[in-house]
Amino acid sequence: MAETAVFLEGKHVIWYDPDLLADVDIRFFDPLWLRETGHLTGGSTGRNTAWFLRYAGLDMVLRHYWRGGMVGRFVKDLYLREPVGNSRAMQEFSLLGWMRQQGLPVPRPVAARFTRTGLWYRADLLMELIPAARPLAEFIAEARLSEADWKRIGSVIAQMHHLGVLHSDLNCRNILLDADGKVWLIDFDKCERRLPGKWQKQNLDRLERSLGKEKAKNPSLNWTDLDWGALLEGYRSGSANQRNSE
Template structure:
């Protein structure tokens, strides 16, 4: 069941989950505000930069939307304005809500913000942090995973695909494992629901390329072709 409230302030639009945050102000998206109150707890790199914050006994992830590549050096955070609900923040927030309703293991969305700037906008997203979780790539640096875990990874990806969700950046850093070896999927920026099936093979191929690429960076990575077969066995069984 969706639980989204909306707050408008000085042209900004904020969507938030009142069960997690009974009230919210634009300052909640200000890193300096969190820093001033001692709430920053580090961060993680990805397509952008995710900031870990602890707010009222909750572990959260604040991600300002950032452009990458060459264009990001000139225009780091502005996107063409097409309406609040067309913003990257709202699109990801609403997709996460929908996936949770369908029992996909993804972070719970907490808040999203849209800030109009002339013909453009800036955006931010806050999600709950998955407790005691780490990226698959980091775990593989330290230890070998049993076939059962690889199969679980494949099963979760199949569950996502069966619901028609295309993860535009499915890689070994957007798959998390927690302390109980449960599988979680994160970073759904620019992701969408699709009806046809042709994209699923390419989506899986993207994940495999990311694992192969990680092996070139970490020659001692606990990753080999047989692990992919174990993952695909879980995918097909699901």
């Protein structure tokens, strides 16, 4: 990732990767403008709405930051003002860039926007689209993964933990597999780097709970204790490999 470039216009601050975008425009973050100009190629619905777009030959994902929980019922997408570098989008933009430099399979950040609104701000993030990638939950709803697949997932999580990255919402929908079987990790909002600790096991426990919830909703889900055991084996092997490579 090249050194981050900064674009300023009125109430907007945009950080972007000049290797990916030769120029930047606040309208890149406007789904209506993207649709009217033919750049919008699709979208997803649900709690984490995202839009897919193509601009200057680059396929990207646009995500707006929405409030969750009880607060989100009353304040949809406003966050209390703070320094730009500490804002949600810029924090995730920076973390993604750093993780890619360390070799972790995460989306490449393209641009992040901070928009002042009085005492509040709104935030957006543009990332490079991972081609032909689907959530783990969708894969195992249709077919069984091999033992090697589960071990590979565990190894990637071990790599993330070895780097000291806490994924605040590690679940079976934030782990993707592409057409080649490569494992990707996504959605690093509110994530951070930490020293080793109990959080690593807690992170794995969170993933196990998410798989259990999917299994409860869909008893035919292709996930068993043996699969989880393979993931943990891959995690342990990955952790050992990371330590030995130091």
